[in-house]
Amino acid sequence: MGQKADIHEQVAELKNAGEAFAIATVVRTVAATAAKAGAKAIIRADGTIMEGWIGGGCARGAVLKAARESMADGVPRFVSVQPEDMLAELGVSPGTEKEGVRFARNMCPSKGTMDVFIEPVLPSPGIIILGASPVAVALAEIALRFGYHVTVCAPGDDQGAFAAADARIDGFMLETAETADKYIVVSTQGRGDEAALSAALSVPSAHVSFVGSRAKAAALSAKLRDKGVDADRLATLKAPAGLDIGAITPDEIALSILAEITQVRRRRQRDAAERAGEGR
Template sequence: MAEDILDLVNAMKARGATFALATVVRTVSVTAAKAGAKAVIEADGSISGGWIGGGCARGAVIRAARAALQDGTPRLVSIQPKDLLDHQHIGAGEVRDGIEFSRNMCPSQGTMDIFIEPILPRPSLVIVGSSPVGVALANLARQIGYAITVCAPAAEHAAFSAADYWNDGFALPDAADGARFVVICTQGKGDAAALAAALQAPPSAYLAFVGSRRKADALRIELAEKHGLPADRLAAFKAPAGLDLGAITPDEIALSILAEITITRRRGQRDA
């Protein structure tokens, strides 16, 4: 069963799914599941594989798993009988020293400690075009954990040494779970076609164009006339891409773009 669960975990990670892995780390007295038991819990609360016991534990674990997937923070849940909780002066639902406590309602009256780890997909960076800035951006973003998708003509794919997925042409792939960040790096080679493809795809957390404001404004006029894109969609991309760091070289421009993406990605995740 453990091998099957690990196979399932690897398969779900490979397809970019969002899920939580629950592992029983300690049991005391009589419990249905024992230490080492695992279960895969999806974002809707369904258990797609494994087993961590019956109804005595399932409800508390699913609630904790869904909360962990919301904030990306692992949790340790201790499911204990009422008399043990009372002895420690702990109420069901209380969090103490990083442990969330829940009441075991089953006649067995055992204790289970369960570690819940949220498994979130790598953030997706879609680079449209094969300019030197796009290549530098792929190299830099790969180092800090982004899943890189290159959308460019197949003949230009060889320019990239760091990418996970490839699309022939400018069309964006279907969006997977998690945030997606899109940067148009055509720099004069198919700018309008690349922007049209990006703007006609589902909205992304970040969409930016490597080019001047003047060029972007001209492209907005062209896209409105040729593709009939509405003003709100045409306003959805930022230009120029990146923070104003005074960047000049492709590597510096890539750094400024990734810094801006990091601000967008991490906004609201840190305490003030």
């Protein structure tokens, strides 16, 4: 009971901190194994076990690799660690994935079998919206419905346009440490365009886009370049924001922007999962 209580406390703390982690649960064991069914462990993004127990080195490598991959792409994993003769009977080799199960070899003298379910727990993806235009308001509304953590950046007098948001910033001052994995959308549409775009480009982000024409974005980028904004950073700006779906209304434009962000986010997850699989 003590272990479970500790794990539950740690899970709550990590969720509140917005940290990605995975929960590994032993769901079945056959013959002698160090960990028994019901054992759990919290695995952090760097592969360290923060809390709990899933057995010794016989199974740990395969479980940690699967946990890192699950955190990279957000997809759960099921790992079956078995002795070599059992794998041979099933006609599989270590590393084989079959019907949703990844098989790994147990090289310990115990020759036991242990099945482990790995569930990634990821923080909500974040969108930072600068501006209070009709597109900005529509994007904030739809993004919340899709589970995004929405931060609205607009002057105090304009904040009332947004019915709900997870966080609010008066003006366009962004905190660098809180933007690296976020998706930034500048949707000022004539009200503070240059200031908002400068703020958006001054911090790291997974994606930054501008609601406006290519010509307008180019003109603003030229001004910012003259003011010393890094050319490489300017080159990352996506304008106009959103996928080309023929959008006309604010709601349609917001939908196209969210679709683009989802596309970028899923691509980044797939790339990260591939790197995790190749590097371990």
